[in-house]
Amino acid sequence: MPPDSPTAASPAPDIPTSTPPGLIALFVAFAKISLAGFGGVLVWARRAIVDQHRWMTADEFNETYALCHFLPGPNVVNLSVVFGSRFRGIPGGIAAFAGLLGPPMLIVTILAALYAHFGEIDALRRILAGVSCAAVGLLISAVFRMMMPLVKRRDLVGLVVMAAVFTAIGLLRLPLPAVLLVAIPLSIAITFAIRRRVTA
Amino acid sequence: MNSDANPIWTLVWTFGLMSLFAVGGANAAIPEMHRVAVDVQHWMTDKQFADVFAISQMSPGPNVLIVTLIGYSVAGVGGALAATLAMCVPTAVLAYYVSRLFTRSSHSRWPAIIQAALVPLSIGLMGASGLILALTSDRTWAGALVTAVSAVLVFATRLNPLWMLLAGGCLGFAGVI
Numbered sequence: 001m002p003p004d005s006p007t008a009a010s011p012a013p014d015i016p017t018s019t020p021p022g023l024i025a026l027f028v029a030f031a032k033i034s035l036a037g038f039g040g041v042l043v044w045a046r047r048a049i050v051d052q053h054r055w056m057t058a059d060e061f062n063e064t065y066a067l068c069h070f071l072p073g074p075n076v077v078n079l080s081v082v083f084g085s086r087f088r089g090i091p092g093g094i095a096a097f098a099g100l101l102g103p104p105m106l107i108v109t110i111l112a113a114l115y116a117h118f119g120e121i122d123a124l125r126r127i128l129a130g131v132s133c134a135a136v137g138l139l140i141s142a143v144f145r146m147m148m149p150l151v152k153r154r155d156l157v158g159l160v161v162m163a164a165v166f167t168a169i170g171l172l173r174l175p176l177p178a179v180l181l182v183a184i185p186l187s188i189a190i191t192f193a194i195r196r197r198v199t200a
Numbered sequence: 201m202n203s204d205a206n207p208i209w210t211l212v213w214t215f216g217l218m219s220l221f222a223v224g225g226a227n228a229a230i231p232e233m234h235r236v237a238v239d240v241q242h243w244m245t246d247k248q249f250a251d252v253f254a255i256s257q258m259s260p261g262p263n264v265l266i267v268t269l270i271g272y273s274v275a276g277v278g279g280a281l282a283a284t285l286a287m288c289v290p291t292a293v294l295a296y297y298v299s300r301l302f303t304r305s306s307h308s309r310w311p312a313i314i315q316a317a318l319v320p321l322s323i324g325l326m327g328a329s330g331l332i333l334a335l336t337s338d339r340t341w342a343g344a345l346v347t348a349v350s351a352v353l354v355f356a357t358r359l360n361p362l363w364m365l366l367a368g369g370c371l372g373f374a375g376v377i
Contacts, residue, residue, distance in 0.1 A: 034260060034261045034262065035260045035261070036260065037260060037261065037262070038258075038259075038260055038361075038362055041261065041262045064299070066311075066315060067295075067298070067299055067302060067311070068295055068299075069224075069225075069315070070223075070311070070314055070315040070318050071291060071294060071295050071298060072219060072220050072221060072222050072223050072291050072294070073219045073220070073222050073225075073287070073288065073290070073291025073292065073294070073295070074219075074222070074225055074226045074262055074263070074264035074287065074288060074291070075224075075225045076225075076262045077262060077264060077288045077291070077292055078291060078292060078295035080292075081292040081293075081295055081296050082295050082296065082299040085296055085299075086299070090296075093292070093296055097288070097292060100261075100262065101261070101262070101265075101284065101288060103261075104259060104260050104261025104262070104265055105261070105265065105268055105280070105281075105284055107259055107260065107261070108255070108256065108259050108261065108265045108268045108269060108280075109268060109272060109277060109280050111255050111259060111269075112255070112268065112269050112272035112273065112280060113272070115251065115252075115255060115269075116272070116273070119248075119251065123373060125251075126372045126373055126375060126377070127369045127372045127373045128250075128251045128254045128255070128369075128372070129250070129251075129254075129337070129339070129343070129372045129377055130343075130346065130368040130369050130370070130371045130372020130373065130376075130377045131254040131257070131258060131365050131368045131369045131372065132250045132251065132253055132254035132257075132333070132337040132368075133337050133338055133343040133344075133346040133347045133350075133368050133372070133377055134346055134347070134350040134364040134365050134367060134368025134369075135253060135254050135257035135258075135333075135337075135350075135364075135365060135368070136253075136330060136333045136334050136337050136338070136347045136350075136351075137346065137347040137348065137349065137350025137351035137352075137353075137354065137364060138257065138350060138351070138354055138361045138364060138365075139227060139326065139329060139330050139333060140330040140334070140347065140351040141350070141351045141352070141353075141354040141355035142227075142326065143323060143326045143327045143330050144351070144355050145355060146319075146322075146323045146326065147323055150319075150320065150323070155320075157320075158319070158320035159320070161320040161321060161324065162320040162321070162323045162324040162327070163324065164324065165320070165321050165324025165325055165328070166324040166325075166327045166328050166331075169231045169232075169324070169325060169328035170231060170327060170328030170329075170331040170332060171328075171331075173231070173235060173239075175232070175235065176218070176221045176229065176231065176232035176235075176325075177217070177221050180221050180223060180321070183321055184223070184317070184318070184321065187317040187318070187320065187321055188313065188314060188317040190317070191313050191316050191317040192313055192317075195313060
């Protein structure tokens with residue numbers, strides 16, 4: 001058997017789906033995801049990472065996203081850092097973060113400057129007023145979409161917690177930290193108690 | 201509050217703290233952004249807040265970029281950068297460490313419990329965002345109708361949401377809203 005046998009030459013990669021991306025590939029991929037994502041980046045992130053580049057399987061992506069969803073902060077930003085660092089350590093996380101935020105931030109900053117100069121023009125004010133009415137509708141539809149699983153499961157406790165947070169923040173306008181410092185421990189305790197009763 | 205302080209530091213402190221409480225993402229923190237930016241710090245009016253939300257929804261990129269716009273209106277380009285990084289970096293660092301923790305010990309059932317407990321919270325927060333934005337944006341009955349129609353259409357059909365924004369902009373330009 002020759003010394004340069006194929007078993008020693010190419011170790012099997014850890015990720016069965018595809019070769020791990022480099023720093024530039026991470027930056028470019030997340031910049032593309034971000035610039036394609038009007039009104040929601042997640043769909044594009046899934047499409048690029050799972051379908052196009054095959055850097056993760058659908059299940060791996062769902063697990064990673066679930067983790068980022070229950071952590072505080074902008075979910076897709078968290079996802080970019082977790083994803084990038086999984087392949088290339090901290091530099092990979094930074095590359096993905098910079099790709100996701102850098103280019104759209106540049107665009108939004110230019111829009112902000114334009115708004116600061118021309119925001120008082122009557123036609124622009126009217127257009128923005130119309131867009132914001134429609135945009136609020138998009139947000140409300142997302143809320144209903146998220147609510148449907150709770151309604152279908154008849155998750156009464158979940159719906160009560162949801163209504164309580166809505167009342168405290170939306171109607172009473174209480175500060176967010178104060179509400180969450182009460183609501184998070186309470187909700188976790190209730191969920192834990194219910195699951196224990198179900199399994200016991 | 202402390203209005204003599206450098207506005208950049210006020211932005212960093214405000215959004216850095218807020219990010220840690222943004223359960224369910226940036227849209228869930230909109231009521232808190234509105235409370236701080238309009239009611240507490242008086243950085244902008246209700247109308248400007250609604251405009252900023254509209255611009256952030258029309259632009260590409262993650263929803264969190266609304267803080268870039270708030271930061272810009274407070275302290276220009278430096279403010280935009282400071283607010284965005286303050287809103288994104290602390291939780292990104294947290295996410296990095298937590299994800300490393302969970303890849304090592306993925307057998308715990310706590311992640312599932314915490315997640316199940318937080319989902320209703322974040323829906324409640326998003327609902328509050330919807331209410332507060334509706335109150336700031338829908339100044340006329342026609343405006344409220346546009347909000348309702350766009351909510352129903354996007355919920356019930358597979359129509360691209362961008363059409364709703366375009367239609368809203370056209371109706372606004374025409375002076376209907």
